[in-house]
Amino acid sequence: MPEIQILSPHVADLIAAGEVVERPASVVKELMENAFDAGAKSVTVELRGGGMTYLRITDDGCGMSPEDAGIAFLRHATSKLRTARDLEAIGTLGFRGEALAAISAVSRIELTTRRRESASGTRMTLSAGEIESMYETGCAEGTTIIVKDLFYNTPARLKFMKSDRAEGSACVQAAFRCALGRPDVSVRCIRDGEEQFFSPGDSRMESCVYSLLGREEAKNMLACSGENEGVTVTGFVSSPAAGKGNRARQFFFCNGRVIRSQALQAALEQAYKNTLLVGKFPACVLYLTLSNAAVDVNVHPAKTEVKFTREREVFDAVYYAVRSALDGEQRTAEVQVSPATQKKAEPRSDFYQTMTSAEFRARQGSANYAPARTYQTHTPRPETSLRSPSAAPRPAYTPAPPMPRPAAPKPEPKREPTPVQTAMEQFPEHAVDQAPEVPARFIGEAMHTYILVEKGETLVLIDKHAAHERINFDRLSAQTEPLMSQTLLSPVPFDAADADAEVLRAQLPLLEEMGFELEELSGDSYLIRAVPALIREQDAAAALEEICADLRHGGLLDPRAARNEILKTVSCKAAIKAGWQTEPQELLKLAEAVLSGQVKYCPHGRPVAVTMTRKELDKLFLRIV
Ligand code: ADP
Ligand code: MG
Secondary structure, X not given: OOOOOOOOHHHHHHHHHHHHOOOHHHHHHHHHHHHHHOOOOEEEEEEEHHHOOXXXXXXXXXXXXXXXXXXXXXXXXXXXXXXXXXXXXXXXXXXXOOHHHXXXXXXXXXXXEEOOOOOOEEEEEEEOOEEEEEEEEOOOOEEEEEEEOOOOOOHHHHHOOOOHHHHHHHHHHHHHHHHHHOOOOEEEEEEOOEEEXXXXXXXXXXXHHHHHHOHHXXXXXXXXXXXXXXXXXXXXXXXXXXXXXXXOOEEEEEOOEEEEOHHHHHHHHHHOOOOOOOOOEOOEEEEEEOOHHHEEOOOOOOOOEOEEOOHHHHHHHHHHHHHHHHOHHXXXXXXXXXXXXXXXXXXXXXXXXXXXXXXXXXXXXXXXXOXXXXXXXXXXXXXXXXXXXOOOOOOOOOOOOOOOOOOOOOOOOOOOOOHHHHHOOEOOHHHOOOOOOOOEEEEEEEOOOEEEEEEOOEEEEEEHHHHHHHHHHHHHHHOOOOOOEEEEEEEEEEEOOHHHHHHHHHHHHHHHHOOOEEEEEEOOEEEEEEEEOOOOHHHHHHHHHHHHHHHHHOOOOOHHHHHHHHHHHHHHHHOXXXXXXXXXXXHHXXXXXXXXXXXXXXXXXXXXXXXXXXXXXXXXXXXXX
């Protein structure tokens, strides 16, 4: 056993640095938090080479005096905390006095800073935590920190870095989260010379969310607000019809801090219980405000985990705020866009699905979470509207989404009804195996979505997508040989989220058997070279993303269950969609399959057909009571 030695401060700093600065994205977060704490109104984040070679954060905050700059990079140097008592209620994002020390220990730094009241500023350079030069200089008010050659002196850490692309995306994502948390600060993010996003900083939650999430996503969000036991919740949640394939679009902030919290995630998802399809997740941007004393942020060096003193109250606040937003009666509070913006942002009408309050209530099952007691929610402010940030110095900017989003297929051009359509109106009798005596008549299609069939005294409405999906699924499930594969004309890049990369690695052989061909580029970046022949090229990335999400939640370990999940997605992607123009022959085939009783539920469990009897219709029209 060697002798015990006290580590040198340099080695101790390197070890501590590892906790705070895991990757370039952590540097972005820490420096942005410093800028916010300095009272900045405008922050610019610029990065090159994935953030490892060059990262620059500029703010117009209070700046530092030469004396402060001289000690800011020492460990435990902070202006935000004095005594142990201060730890009980932390009102700033930083407080540990660690970030600058940690970042400078593993990089080369250039700092330029000027306090508002000073005539001149300070310029300083550091390497591996040591000050190399420091002199007076003329510069703008505020602070600019350039971090170069991150991890140049810790090769072990450098080896763990992913591709520039992946690290760069993580940096943008970190900046994005910080920006979303502070509607009162204008944030611009530039990567390799290209603007990634811009938020106006006009203090309006709506314009912040609109400019960062983009109009399409913002349009599907509902305003949300509530209060419980001193915990205020405001923000936006996705409408149930706009569920996501994963949790990447769930953003929680507590007193301006980006946080991760299983309790909040659970509260959010409980509120959606029975309103979202299985495997879909809500999106949200929720701002919690509570007393600084009621939340402990000193849990982990990265400060994203927090402990609530009274977790139950916080859970309730989120749960009820979201419930009240989802409640049909409050749909008037739905995020609105100004008429001009709305016109520009008009969704493809065929694909835009809204849910009426009646539908919502019908779907609303009893959440098995029993509220602690009756609860008063805030009525969402009627003026809450999501306008394009016209007051902003720059036009609305749609950020490059951090996750690959599916490219929605365009509805096929409308065609005139073919002569076949008229000829086919008489439904062939042989199709109705179970009740050949009752002839069925194909009436047509409504809303490019529902097939209408009359069968004796019953009206049958068939969801053409759901029915087709089920037929595909049954056929593929019965198939024993590998699925036909189709090589893509141009391979599609696929950046797997952390959890997805694991899934992909584990299920690669199975995915190959199902017709996917993936090439691992580096870290979690892949190229999709081929997909099952049934999947359209433009659906490739979306399909894979969905499969990953399904596999994560379902049968990761059981190959049969995993195969099933993949087949579900392939069947869904291969199916005709609501809103598409479909040939009458195809509709007829689907109707036949449904009426013959082959097909009852889509693979996700939704019904494929609903029926209405004459009696039910007569009742609706008060012909009978
Ligand atoms: P902490 O944020 O926990 O105090 P840091 O190491 O991140 O620790 O920063 C050390 C100190 O340097 C801060 O307390 C603050 O006084 C000063 N500082 C850091 N960044 C800035 C900035 N952008 N503007 C003004 N002062 C800053
Ligand atoms: Mg800090």
